[in-house]
Amino acid sequence: MPTDDLPETFHVxxxxxxxxxxxxxxHRIMxxxxxxxxxxxxIAAKVGLAKGSSSYHVRLLERAGLVxxxxxxxxxxxxERYYALAARSISLPDPGEGGPDVLMRHALADLEAxxxxxxxxRMAHLRLTAEQFTQLAARLQALADEYQKLSDPSLPDASLVFALFHPAPGGQAEGSAR
Incomplete structure (x- = not known):
């Protein structure tokens, strides 16, 4: 099915x-x-679930408007119903101060599996000016966009996750006990 008619972004x-x-x-179904x-x-075969479980989760995603x-x-x-994402990309709200980043938690779970x-x-610790930080973020985003356009559905999945951030002072997340 061509995705030309899909909206670019679905905002949660x-x-x-x-x-x-x-x-x-x-997340894995999406x-x-x-x-x-x-x-x-x-979907059940791709995700490794029973059909009943897949159906339940797809219904919740459909009810929420995501598929x-x-x-x-x-x-x-x-x-037989064919399901697709409601948009090419899903935009999550900022988790807020001290909130868990859902996307990164899912990415870590997928990485571990x-x-x-x-x-x-690879993790690299950098010391950058504000301008270098902004430039690196833009380059990473452009690289991800470039390779996403090259994606071929007939090839195996690959996931790219990156996070560019300033760590909390003292290497400790805000709100955590010392």
Whole structure:
């Protein structure tokens, strides 16, 4: 299915939507739908769930407006529904001071579940001017955008996650005990 008619971004704004994307299983279902629509059976196989569990999570995502039925067809008297993301990208609200970043928690869980031989992880501690910080953020975003445009749904999935940030003073998150 062409995605030309999809909105560019879906902005998560309600509590129901935030709860829907905060669940790791639903995050993985949305990832499975990022390139092409799929049926409940196909989603279950991609994510490694029972069909009933997949159906439950897809219904919650659909109710929150994050996925939608884009096509139906009759198969042996049963209507098969194909689901797709509601937009090309999902924008999450800023977690606020001291709040957990849902996207990074899910990315870390996906990283930990990935085969070790297929990981490229690096952390670098930098000292940058404000201008260098801004330039690096723009370059990272442009690189991610460039490779996202090259994505081919017939190839295996790969995830790129980056976080450029100033650590909390003293290396301790705000609100945590000493």
């Amino acid at each position: 704004t309600t509590g129901e939507q935030l709860r829907a994307v905060s669940n790791l299983t639903r 990832a499975a739908l990022r390139f092409e629509p799929a049926t409940i059976t196909q 939608k039925v884009v096509r139906t067809r009759k198969v042996r008297g049963v209507t 990935s085969p070790r031989k297929e990981r490229h992880v």
